[in-house]
Amino acid sequence: MGRHSCPVKQKLRKGLWSPEEDEKLLQYISRFGVGCWSSVPKHAAGLQRCGKSCRLRWINYLRPDLKRGTFSQQEESIILDLHQVLGNRWAQIASQLPGRTDNEIKNFWNSCLKKKLMKQGIDPNTHKPVSNNACVHGKKMENFEKDLDFFSVNNGGLMLSSSSSMENGSTRDAFLSKSVCDPLFLVEYQSGIDPIGYNSNLLAQHHETNYETSLPNLACLDHQTADFSDHSGSKMTTNSFMINEGRESSSTTNSSNMNTSLSAGFQPMTFEGEMFQLSGVDVKSEQGCVGQWQHDMHDVQVNNASDFSICPMGSLPGEYTDHVFHHI
DNA sequence: AAAAACTGCAACCGCCAGATA
DNA sequence: CTATCTGGCGGTTGCAGTTTT
Known part of the structure; x- marks a missing residue:
């Protein structure tokens, strides 16, 4: 029995929720708000459900922003x-x-x-x-990181791109296998969670309007190190970055979740289209706008940029400074 | 028409991690 | 430092509705 099981002191109901119970829970939430689920049975008069059950009911069913229906x-x-x-x-x-x-x-x-x-x-x-599954398992983590040439951000999702060292697919296999097997995989995908239980990052926001122009979730690369290579496959060892998670600044909108800046110490470099498929994104340094990614654009040259950010198009220089890439 | 098999989904279970006493 | 509480998560179960035999 898990520690978190519903208490049995009080006679608590289980099974499907009735409309009356839903109503009681909704009333409780409208009065006290979401949180402290353990106190729900005490304060929601007549609701004989454990807090855990209430939480689940709210998250999975009662929450007003649920979409429901078939998946597109x-x-x-x-x-x-x-x-x-x-x-x-x-x-x-x-x-x-x-x-x-x-x-x-x-x-x-x-x-x-x-x-x-x-x-x-x-x-x-x-x-x-x-x-083709057999060869994947057993590859060590160090090897992944060594072999991992670059990430690609495609339609808001993290993907591995092909490159010379991935020709035989082994690294990709290993990467994918690792991501499934290892709960502490090097890529943390989530960028933030809002109080009602899921984040409000850009993918989410842009998803509703124009998915093609959504910004990449660079925040997902927080606290990780990756080696990048150029498109020809030769290693660009000077272009390794530590990518830190940023926090939403009070002066900006939610889109600041996606702010990213790269800080000093790297050579002028090219981001290949296969590496970041971004769109609607400005690349800004202290000198102002130094580049721009558009949909299907393949190269963005960033010259003499000791520090630059990836921002929503049209934003002000310096407006987004949350995510910092440290050159290693 | 009835029984069996299948399917989708809501809810529960047990574990984990972080917070707190 | 330890014990306990709580929220969160993924896996699993069980029920109700649907389809097939």
């Missing part, structure tokens, strides 16, 4: 992409899909997407063709 094609592909990187981290996946709960996504995955992939001969755990 777009949502489906987001889930597939994210699952490829994150594995069964449903809460983190849900944080990228506004209005969807982890439970909902988990159910959708287990009842639908998993079968779909298997039908296509793809292993739902590795996202690889079923016959």
